[in-house]
Amino acid sequence: MHTATTAAPGAAARTGTRTTRVIGVLALATTAFVVVSAFFLTPADSVQGDSVRIMYVHVPTAWVAYLAFITTAVASGFSLARRHRTLGFDRVAGASGEVGVLFMAMTLLTGSLWGRLTWGTFWQWDPRLTTTLFLFVTYVGYLAVRRIDTDPRQRARRSAVIALLAVLEIPLVHFSVVLWRSLHQEASVLSPDGDVRLDDLMLFTLFAGVAAFTLIFAWLVIHRQRLTALADIRQTVGLDAAIALRRSETRGVVK
Amino acid sequence: MFPTMQSPGSDLAMDLSPREVPDAPRAQRRWLPIAFAVFAGVAGLAIVGIFLTSSIDYFCNVDEVGVREGCNDDERVRVQGSVDEGSLRLQAGTTSFVMSFNGASLPVVYDGEPGGVFQECIPVVAHGRVVDGTLMATRIEVKHSNEYEAENADRLEQSESAACS
Numbered sequence: 179m180h181t182a183t184t185a186a187p188g189a190a191a192r193t194g195t196r197t198t199r200v201i202g203v204l205a206l207a208t209t210a211f212v213v214v215s216a217f218f219l220t221p222a223d224s225v226q227g228d229s230v231r232i233m234y235v236h237v238p239t240a241w242v243a244y245l246a247f248i249t250t251a252v253a254s255g256f257s258l259a260r261r262h263r264t265l266g267f268d269r270v271a272g273a274s275g276e277v278g279v280l281f282m283a284m285t286l287l288t289g290s291l292w293g294r295l296t297w298g299t300f301w302q303w304d305p306r307l308t309t310t311l312f313l314f315v316t317y318v319g320y321l322a323v324r325r326i327d328t329d330p331r332q333r334a335r336r337s338a339v340i341a342l343l344a345v346l347e348i349p350l351v352h353f354s355v356v357l358w359r360s361l362h363q364e365a366s367v368l369s370p371d372g373d374v375r376l377d378d379l380m381l382f383t384l385f386a387g388v389a390a391f392t393l394i395f396a397w398l399v400i401h402r403q404r405l406t407a408l409a410d411i412r413q414t415v416g417l418d419a420a421i422a423l424r425r426s427e428t429r430g431v432v433k
Numbered sequence: 434m435f436p437t438m439q440s441p442g443s444d445l446a447m448d449l450s451p452r453e454v455p456d457a458p459r460a461q462r463r464w465l466p467i468a469f470a471v472f473a474g475v476a477g478l479a480i481v482g483i484f485l486t487s488s489i490d491y492f493c494n495v496d497e498v499g500v501r502e503g504c505n506d507d508e509r510v511r512v513q514g515s516v517d518e519g520s521l522r523l524q525a526g527t528t529s530f531v532m533s534f535n536g537a538s539l540p541v542v543y544d545g546e547p548g549g550v551f552q553e554c555i556p557v558v559a560h561g562r563v564v565d566g567t568l569m570a571t572r573i574e575v576k577h578s579n580e581y582e583a584e585n586a587d588r589l590e591q592s593e594s595a596a597c598s
Binding site for chain 1: 466481492547558
């Protein structure tokens with residue numbers, strides 16, 4: 179690995195592969211379909227009118243944020259179990275956590291805009307919004323803990339424990355509208371009674387949105403964890419070079 | 434130059450003495466993430482301790498006002514009910530309507546025009562105090578359903594009649 183980065187820096191700096199390029203193209207195509215369908219093909223809602231079109235971004239970003247945090251927890255579990263062998267799972271956990279926070283921020287932003295158009299307010303401290311914000315803040319804290327300057331293995335252990343605890347918030351967020359009285363509506367898909375309460379094309383576009391954002395998530399996580407791996411290699415190579423330099427200096431002094 | 438340390442029996446000596454680091458805001462770099470982590474922890478506790486505890490059961494239903502604990506009619510309440518058909522009046526910047534739930538009704542007066550998709554036959558949450566049997570609202574929020582249907586005249590009529598029945 180060191181040889182690759184030092185011998186061919188240009189080649190080593192690339193994080194793309196054929197697989198990521200395929201994922202990227204699929205993500206672009208699916209996103210293009212979602213944009214066209216959301217704006218031009220799907221009907222306006224009988225009550226909400228055109229503001230319902232925010233749903234095609236809001237719901238997929240929320241689901242992908244959940245997926246990202248679950249991925250972080252699973253990778254953290256493997257990281258704890260295999261911590262003496264590799265930091266790869268820790269890098270995946272960190273990358274997925276970063277992308278999850280990004281998508282959760284988009285969920286909060288689009289939800290706030292949608293709330294203004296339908297509820298008449300940008301924000302209320304109702305159970306769904308409050309627990310979602312709590313989830314977001316938890317993962318911001320997780321990322322902050324990952325940034326604390328410490329031994330990489332200690333960082334991996336510490337952040338893995340946080341990730342495994344934080345993921346338990348997701349059921350609380352998802353079922354908050356069922357457990358408590360909330361201004362936020364209950365789920366239209368995957369509701370407890372199993373009914374789907376969406377017009378057919380709306381539902382199809384929503385699923386396409388979930389697919390598009392999942393592909394974007396996969397693309398981002400793969401690239402991000404490879405970038406982190408390259409940064410780690412660079413740091414290691416830098417350390418090796420510094421030690422070699424000081425050895426050569428010392429040889430000069432001794433002589 | 435710093436003095437050097439040499440391993441016994443080795444011709445390879447290493448200088449392990451401390452050096453001046455030119456770009457030394459290391460302490461700052463160490464504390465910034467810790468500060469963020471502490472901030473996130475405090476913010477999380479505040480969200481749970483203050484906002485989540487007050488938002489569990491975000492509203493009282495109309496039939497619970499003055500009956501259920503936490504829904505006392507002599508204090509500020511958030512009341513949920515459906516806007517009765519034909520009860521909505523907009524006069525001189527004041528909105529008045531009757532909201533109902535589970536057979537109970539409550540007149541509401543709001544100084545302003547509600548935002549969002551406010552209309553008759555739709556569930557709303559009104560914030561305010563009950564004065565002489567009328568909720569003097571300071572905020573109105575629309576609590577729309579989780580059903581999404583294409584906008585057309587037939588379905589709109591069905592939706593409205595279903596919501597008001």
